[in-house]
Amino acid sequence: MKVVARAHPNIALVKYWGKRDEVLNLPAAGSFSLTLGPISTTTAVEFDERLTADEVGLDGEDVSERRAGARISNFLDLVRTRCGEKRFARVITSNDFPTAAGLASSASGFAALALAATTAAGQELSREELSRLARQGSGSAARSLFGGFAEMKMGERDDGEDAHGVGFASEAHWDLRTLIAITAIGEKKISSTVGMRQTQKTSPLFQPWIDTVADDIEAAKTAVRARDVQALTEVAERSCLRMHATALGADPGILYWNPVTVAVIHALRAAREESGLLAFFTIDAGPHVKVFTPAEQAPRVAALLRGVPGVGDVIETQPGPAAHLL
Numbered sequence: 140m141k142v143v144a145r146a147h148p149n150i151a152l153v154k155y156w157g158k159r160d161e162v163l164n165l166p167a168a169g170s171f172s173l174t175l176g177p178i179s180t181t182t183a184v185e186f187d188e189r190l191t192a193d194e195v196g197l198d199g200e201d202v203s204e205r206r207a208g209a210r211i212s213n214f215l216d217l218v219r220t221r222c223g224e225k226r227f228a229r230v231i232t233s234n235d236f237p238t239a240a241g242l243a244s245s246a247s248g249f250a251a252l253a254l255a256a257t258t259a260a261g262q263e264l265s266r267e268e269l270s271r272l273a274r275q276g277s278g279s280a281a282r283s284l285f286g287g288f289a290e291m292k293m294g295e296r297d298d299g300e301d302a303h304g305v306g307f308a309s310e311a312h313w314d315l316r317t318l319i320a321i322t323a324i325g326e327k328k329i330s331s332t333v334g335m336r337q338t339q340k341t342s343p344l345f346q347p348w349i350d351t352v353a354d355d356i357e358a359a360k361t362a363v364r365a366r367d368v369q370a371l372t373e374v375a376e377r378s379c380l381r382m383h384a385t386a387l388g389a390d391p392g393i394l395y396w397n398p399v400t401v402a403v404i405h406a407l408r409a410a411r412e413e414s415g416l417l418a419f420f421t422i423d424a425g426p427h428v429k430v431f432t433p434a435e436q437a438p439r440v441a442a443l444l445r446g447v448p449g450v451g452d453v454i455e456t457q458p459g460p461a462a463h464l465l
């Protein structure tokens with residue numbers, strides 16, 4: 140049986156940066172995110188007894204022998220163990236957003252793969268079970284099983300059973316738009332796994348950062364419940380800046396930003412002060428800037444971002460749905 144699933148990327152409003160267990164991929168703190176539509180990853184999975192190894196196609200290329208293919212095949216091993224599946228699989232996956240967007244394609248990718256592969260193996264898992272599984276592919280993927288606003292629970296158990304996402308408010312709750320300002324092309328970055336490891340090992344700011352996260356998640360939930368842009372601005376920007384501060388404090392320090400990243404922050408804050416614009420930013424493990432704004436202000440924010448010298452494409456998104464079968 141061939142099964143096709145679709146999942147959407149998500150962007151953290153309260154950041155995840157640090158692990159309490161690298162093997163099970165357990166986060167050192169929780170996080171809180173917004174799932175984005177319409178951009179998505181679509182993944183087809185078919186187990187086939189004639190195969191002698193997994194076959195993986197990514198964006199039209201055979202990557203079975205490459206790192207991306209190995210990562211997917213390792214994840215399929217978890218699915219095989221979980222579902223008692225012995226056969227190898229044929230996987231065809233594609234993103235409908237530019238890979239240069241610096242978007243967490245691993246989030247939508249592992250969420251779609253978890254859903255498609257377990258269904259193809261004949262199992263119907265709950266959202267929490269799927270989220271727990273997706274977490275082992277990529278921490279942020281655990282949040283893309285849910286539409287709209289989602290919380291990742293750090294959990295306390297050593298086996299990670301309580302470390303999974305939970306839905307907080309659906310995509311219909313609030314039409315908060317996300318605009319992604321592309322500030323570089325094909326820049327080589329430090330992966331989130333390597334960046335987190337280096338931060339955790341060497342930054343004296345790491346534990347103080349972790350100590351702030353739980354309160355920020357509560358503040359973000361209160362702001363989202365009330366659709367309060369001002370309150371969400373405060374919590375999202377401080378979470379982002381503190382995450383980057385702890386990485387800057389590593390040895391050697393990790394700096395994901397470029398001059399255009401900084402120019403976008405200044406332009407946004409100036410527009411907020413001068414004209415009462417309602418918009419705020421976050422930045423992940425790369426130089427691009429994601430800007431959140433209520434739907435009615437999105438055209439103004441898009442124009443502002445396009446006017447910052449050095450900004451390339453601006454990708455406009457809206458709250459997206461949970462991962463689903465096609």
Ligand code: PMV
Binds near residue numbers: 150151154170332422
């Ligand atoms: O899920 P990972 O391993 O790609 O890590 C994601 C890390 C950030 O994007 C920087 C923050 C987050 O919470 O998504």
